[in-house]
Amino acid sequence: VKGKIAGQAVLEGWTWSLPLATYQRTMEGLVDPRSEVLFWDSSFGYETTGEEFLRRSREILGMLDVRNDRLYFDAGGSWFLVLYPGGQLRVGLLG
Numbered sequence: 001v002k003g004k005i006a007g008q009a010v011l012e013g014w015t016w017s018l019p020l021a022t023y024q025r026t027m028e029g030l031v032d033p034r035s036e037v038l039f040w041d042s043s044f045g046y047e048t049t050g051e052e053f054l055r056r057s058r059e060i061l062g063m064l065d066v067r068n069d070r071l072y073f074d075a076g077g078s079w080f081l082v083l084y085p086g087g088q089l090r091v092g093l094l095g
Contacts, residue, residue, distance in 0.1 A: 007092050030093075069085065
């Protein structure tokens with residue numbers, strides 16, 4: 001995901017310098033509240049609703065001391081969010 005993506009980069013930046021409102025509006029524009037959202041890192045994965053993901057989305061930006069890349073994506077395969085341990089994030093469209 002750090003390389004070129006086969007789609008469009010929607011938002012890129014650093015969690016501590018990116019305006020939270022910009023991140024929130026971007027995710028609200030991409031995530032269908034009725035869809036399934038998946039999470040995966042090197043330890044585990046889980047699935048939730050788009051509505052729950054949007055409700056908790058701000059919290060994942062502020063997670064401190066994370067040591068693994070974290071990948072969130074739409075089960076339908078239309079978007080992804082990657083958060084790297086150093087605070088870099090990337091949101092993109094797939095396809």
